[in-house]
Amino acid sequence: MKEKEKTQEKMKKTGKMAAMKAMLGAMTFTVLFTMSGFYSYAGAKDVGKNAGNWILDQLFWLGLVILAIALAACLIKKAWVGAVITIVAGGVILVFIKNPEMVSNIGETLVHDVLRL
Numbered sequence: 001m002k003e004k005e006k007t008q009e010k011m012k013k014t015g016k017m018a019a020m021k022a023m024l025g026a027m028t029f030t031v032l033f034t035m036s037g038f039y040s041y042a043g044a045k046d047v048g049k050n051a052g053n054w055i056l057d058q059l060f061w062l063g064l065v066i067l068a069i070a071l072a073a074c075l076i077k078k079a080w081v082g083a084v085i086t087i088v089a090g091g092v093i094l095v096f097i098k099n100p101e102m103v104s105n106i107g108e109t110l111v112h113d114v115l116r117l
Contacts, residue, residue, distance in 0.1 A: 060097045
């Protein structure tokens with residue numbers, strides 16, 4: 001028992017214990033968040049398609065939050081060129097997330113133009 005307490009004390013001193021608790025909390029939140037979203041699509045016939053749409057919706061909002069954080073960081077640093085590039089690149093990525101069919105259409109168009117099929 002004393003060895004376990006000594007180990008916990010050492011971990012507390014180095015901050016590893018707090019980091020492990022934070023990581024465990026984040027993983028628990030992630031599992032609970034994703035599992036609760038799948039229940040809403042479980043009654044439909046196309047469960048896989050609905051789950052894929054749900055994941056794309058979540059990726060869109062996650063990308064929007066990441067874009068906002070990156071834009072805020074650029075604006076705090078007063079990096080105006082970086083802010084414009086962040087807006088343009090983030091907008092393009094968000095459009096591709098919202099319309100994944102667009103990526104395959106662009107690929108097919110490039111293949112047909114390059115190979116003249």
